[in-house]
Amino acid sequence: MKIHTIVDPLPLREKAYMDSGDQLDAIFKGFLSLQEKGFELPAETVEWIEHCKAVKCRHPKDKDTK
Template identity: 50%
Template sequence: MSKSISRQRREAYPDMGEQLDAMWKGFNQLRLDGVNLPADTDRVLNKVLAVKRDHPKPKE
């Protein structure tokens, strides 16, 4: 029995955390490039950046 298309896609996509990290990095780059983000996006981006600042990844 074959897997459903939705299950195949779900298993093929990158991890949700990886997807979200890429999106927030993209929004931050837009902001740095002078693009005005929607207020909700800007507010959440500030929180994401604060978490990254307050809890940096350990140096390898």
């Protein structure tokens, strides 16, 4: 008789993924790069990029912060 253990993958994935803020920052940088290279992005994405830029401007990281 074999015993099968069911493992919930969600907690394992939560621990394995990078912080959600870091994920959003990577997505932001990707879209910003596309925009700077002249790719036409949906209006909602352009608005989101501008929003992120404004937040980063209002709340800049310290030079010692990664």
